[in-house]
């Protein structure tokens with residue numbers, strides 16, 4: 001299948017690399033391919049410049065967000081959460097219309113005036129804010145901005161390295177969640193998760209449930225910091 005991976009961050013790279021091993025034709029989207037390939041320094045998360053990753057994965061195509069979205073039959077959103085709605089809404093309508101978009105972004109807003117009051121062992125020393133939160137979610141904002149696209153929230157409760165390699169924990173017997181207003185999009189996300197190796201997938205119902213999935217991010221980070229390594233989460237019932 002032709003899959004568009006919108007984003008060049010650490011998470012997007014996990015999907016891009018895994019999807020090529022599964023035989024998919026992957027186009028990675030970025031704001032400006034030339035500028036992305038010209039970077040020589042790691043980003044604020046310590047992620048190495050994209051050029052080295054692309055050199056190691058020559059099956060991938062790098063394109064603008066618009067060209068990548070156009071090329072994809074299925075689209076995965078890995079654009080930084082604070083900028084995703086603006087970036088997606090700016091794309092030509094036809095590039096995303098009648099397509100499933102799987103969104104894994106967290107609406108983190110970094111480096112706020114009250115950072116000193118929220119110490120947290122991130123690279124910049126503070127806990128990011130979530131915006132939106134409680135009464136809305138990034139996924140719902142994306143769905144409202146793209147009414148002709150079928151948005152499904154998934155993957156977001158894990159590091160993307162774990163999403164594409166679930167067997168690293170408990171032989172893969174741990175739980176993934178999704179939410180959305182379109183059954184066909186949830187089926188597409190489930191099929192992809194099955195191909196990655198997930199079997200315990202809980203459908204949380206309408207896209208509104210993305211609020212909880214996004215708000216879980218702080219707890220997930222706290223667990224990761226407490227354990228000191230990645231982990232799986234199993235819902236026992």
Ligand SMILES: NC(=O)c1ccc[n+]([C@@H]2O[C@H](COP(=O)([O-])OP(=O)(O)OC[C@H]3O[C@@H](n4cnc5c(N)ncnc54)[C@H](OP(=O)(O)O)[C@@H]3O)[C@@H](O)[C@H]2O)c1
Nearest residue numbers: 007008009010011012030031079080081083105106159160
């Ligand atoms: N990494 C994970 O394992 C993981 C796990 C769960 C959730 N998430 C969430 O998923 C999202 C993506 O994470 P990530 O680690 O893959 O990458 P990221 O570093 O958070 O985001 C990188 C992408 O965001 C784009 N971007 C940044 N600022 C932009 C702007 N002003 N306008 C348009 N695009 C902009 C970058 O564009 P360029 O390509 O042009 O630089 C790049 O493609 C985040 O919200 C993150 O919190 C990540």
